[in-house]
Amino acid sequence: MPRERLHLFDTTLRDGAQTNGVDFTLADKLAIAGMLDELGVDYIEAGYPGANPIDTQFFAERRPGRAKITAFGMTRRPGRSAANDLGLAALLAAEADAICFVAKSWDYHVRVALETTAEENLASIRDSVRAAKAKGREALLDCEHFFDGYKANAAYALACAKAAYEEGARWVVLCDTNGGTQPHEVEKIVGEVCRHIPGDRVGIHAHNDTEQAVANTFAAVRAGARQIQGTLNGLGERCGNANLVSIIPTLKLKADYAEKFDIGVSDQALARIARVSHALDDLLNRAADRHAPYVGESAFATKAGIHASAIMKDPATYEHVAPERVGNKRKLLVSDQSGRSNLLAELDRIGFAIDRDDQRLGRLLEEVKEREAMGYAYEAADASFELLARRLLGRVPRYFEVEKFDVNVEQRVNAKGERVTVSQAVVKVRVGDECLISAAEGIGPVNALDLALRKDLGKYQGFITGLKLTDYRVRILDAGTGAVTRVLIESADETGDHWTTIGVSANIIDASFQALMDSIVYKLVKSGAPA
Numbered sequence: 001m002p003r004e005r006l007h008l009f010d011t012t013l014r015d016g017a018q019t020n021g022v023d024f025t026l027a028d029k030l031a032i033a034g035m036l037d038e039l040g041v042d043y044i045e046a047g048y049p050g051a052n053p054i055d056t057q058f059f060a061e062r063r064p065g066r067a068k069i070t071a072f073g074m075t076r077r078p079g080r081s082a083a084n085d086l087g088l089a090a091l092l093a094a095e096a097d098a099i100c101f102v103a104k105s106w107d108y109h110v111r112v113a114l115e116t117t118a119e120e121n122l123a124s125i126r127d128s129v130r131a132a133k134a135k136g137r138e139a140l141l142d143c144e145h146f147f148d149g150y151k152a153n154a155a156y157a158l159a160c161a162k163a164a165y166e167e168g169a170r171w172v173v174l175c176d177t178n179g180g181t182q183p184h185e186v187e188k189i190v191g192e193v194c195r196h197i198p199g200d201r202v203g204i205h206a207h208n209d210t211e212q213a214v215a216n217t218f219a220a221v222r223a224g225a226r227q228i229q230g231t232l233n234g235l236g237e238r239c240g241n242a243n244l245v246s247i248i249p250t251l252k253l254k255a256d257y258a259e260k261f262d263i264g265v266s267d268q269a270l271a272r273i274a275r276v277s278h279a280l281d282d283l284l285n286r287a288a289d290r291h292a293p294y295v296g297e298s299a300f301a302t303k304a305g306i307h308a309s310a311i312m313k314d315p316a317t318y319e320h321v322a323p324e325r326v327g328n329k330r331k332l333l334v335s336d337q338s339g340r341s342n343l344l345a346e347l348d349r350i351g352f353a354i355d356r357d358d359q360r361l362g363r364l365l366e367e368v369k370e371r372e373a374m375g376y377a378y379e380a381a382d383a384s385f386e387l388l389a390r391r392l393l394g395r396v397p398r399y400f401e402v403e404k405f406d407v408n409v410e411q412r413v414n415a416k417g418e419r420v421t422v423s424q425a426v427v428k429v430r431v432g433d434e435c436l437i438s439a440a441e442g443i444g445p446v447n448a449l450d451l452a453l454r455k456d457l458g459k460y461q462g463f464i465t466g467l468k469l470t471d472y473r474v475r476i477l478d479a480g481t482g483a484v485t486r487v488l489i490e491s492a493d494e495t496g497d498h499w500t501t502i503g504v505s506a507n508i509i510d511a512s513f514q515a516l517m518d519s520i521v522y523k524l525v526k527s528g529a530p531a
C-alpha cells in the first residue's frame with residue numbers, strides 16, 4: 001500500500017523565537033534554516049517580514065532550498081481593504097514561497113480583542129487568502145485558539161476554517177494556542193473538522209502547557225490531520241511548542257506511523273537528528289537536555305548492573321529503538337552501583353579490549369568507588385571516566401604540566417567611580433622543554449583560568465583551537481568529611497562532539513581546574529595529539 005504523505009512544518013524561527021531568553025541573529029536564522037532544510041522538513045516558517053527588521057532581512061537573503069520558506073503575519077485588518085493594509089503589503093512583498101496568516105477563530109476573541117464582527121473577521125480571512133494566491137504564494141491559515149473557540153462556538157470556529165479552505169488555502173491549521181487542550185479532545189475535534197475539510201488540508205499546531213504537545217500532535221494525525229507544526233527541541237513561548245525532534249523519530253521508527261506515512265525525512269537525515277538538536281543548543285549557548293527523548297545523553301543510558309549485562313547480550317532487551325538510528329549512543333553508566341558488566345561494556349565502547357578476569361578491572365572498579373565516595377560522579381562525566389580508565393591502563397601521555405597557577409579577584413573603584421570586580425589568571429605551563437607563561441582576564445575567576453590555560457599550549461595549541469566550554473555546573477556536596485564542591489564542565493569541539501569532565505575539591509577553583517584540565521587532555525587524546 002502506498003504511504004500517505006504527512007507534511008512537516010517547522011516554526012522554530014517564528015514561534016520558537018518567542019522563547020524566553022532566545023534572540024536569534026540573522027546569521028543564526030540562516031544557519032538554522034540550513035539545518036532544517038537538510039533534515040528534510042517541508043516548510044520553514046521564518047518570521048514576520050515587514051514587522052521585524054531581522055526577519056525582513058532574512059527573506060531578502062534567504063538561500064534556495066528544498067523547504068518552502070514561509071512568511072507569517074496577520075490577515076488584513078478589520079475595516080480596511082486588502083490593498084490598503086501596509087502589514088499585508090509587506091507580507092505579500094516578501095520573497096516567500098508560502099504565507100501563513102493568523103486569524104482568530106473564537107468568536108469571543110473576535111468581539112473582545114479584535115473589536116469587530118464575526119462576519120468581518122470571515123471576510124478578512126477570505127480577502128487575505130485571495131490576495132496571497134493572487135500574488136502566486138501558497139496560502140495557509142493558522143486558526144488561533146481553534147480548540148477553545150470550537151468548544152465555545154463550534155459553528156463559528158468551523159466557519160473560519162472553511163472560509164480559508166473554500167478560498168483555496170493549501171492548509172488550515174488548527175492551533176491550540178493556550179496549550180491546555182487534552183489529547184482526547186484534540187482527536188474528537190480534529191475528527192469533526194475533517195468531516196468538513198479533507199484531512200490532507202488540515203494541520204495541527206500544539207503548545208506544551210500540559211506537556212502533551214507531542215501527544216496532541218499524534219492525536220490530530222490519528223484523527224486525519226496531515227500537516228504537523230512544531231519546533232526543534234520544542235522551543236516556543238511559555239512551555240514551548242510540539243517538539244519535532246521527538247515527533248520525527250516516532251513517525252520514522254514506530255511501525256504504526258512508519259508504515260502509513262512518508263514524511264520526507266531520509267534515514268540518513270534521521271541519523272543526524274541528535275546532532276541537529278545539539279547544534280541548536282550550541283547556537284543558543286544553552287546546555288542540552290540530558291533526558292530529552294531519543295537525542296538526550298541519557299536517552300540510552302543504563303545504570304543498574306543487571307540491566308547492563310542483558311543489554312550487552314541483546315540491546316533490544318532495554319531499548320525501544322536502536323540509538324544509532326537517531327544518531328545517539330548507548331551508554332552504560334559507570335557508578336558506585338555498577339558491576340563489572342557496566343565497566344567492561346563501557347571500556348569496550350571506548351576501545352579497550354580487556355578480559356573479564358583481568359586484575360586491572362578490579363582495580364579500576366575500586367578506584368571508581370573510592371572516588372565516588374569523595375564526591376566524583378562518573379556517570380555524569382564520560383570523558384573524565386575515560387581518562388581515569390586510560391590512566392589506570394597506562395595510556396595517557398603527559399602532554400604538558402601546569403607548574404603553577406595564580407588566580408586573582410579584585411574589587412575596586414574604576415576611573416568612572418563605579419565598583420567593578422576583575423578576575424585575572426596567570427598560568428605557568430611546561431610543554432616538553434618549553435616553559436610558557438600566559439595571563440588572561442575573565443568574567444570570573446574560572447573563566448580567567450580557562451582562558452589563560454588555553455591561551456598557549458605550545459605545539460599542542462593547534463589541537464585545541466576548536467575546543468569550547470558549553471556548560472559549567474557547580475554543586476556543593478556533603479561528603480562526610482565536610483562540604484566539597486563538585487564541578488561539571490561540558491565541552492564541545494569543531495566536529496560537534498560533546499563531552500563532560502568533573503572535578504571535586506573543597507575549593508571551587510581547584511575543582512574547576514581539575515575539570516578544565518581533563519577537558520583539554522581529553523581533547524588532545526581524542527585528536528590523536530602526539531605525546
Ligand SMILES: [Zn+2]
Pocket residue numbers: 015177205207241
Ligand atoms: Zn503557537
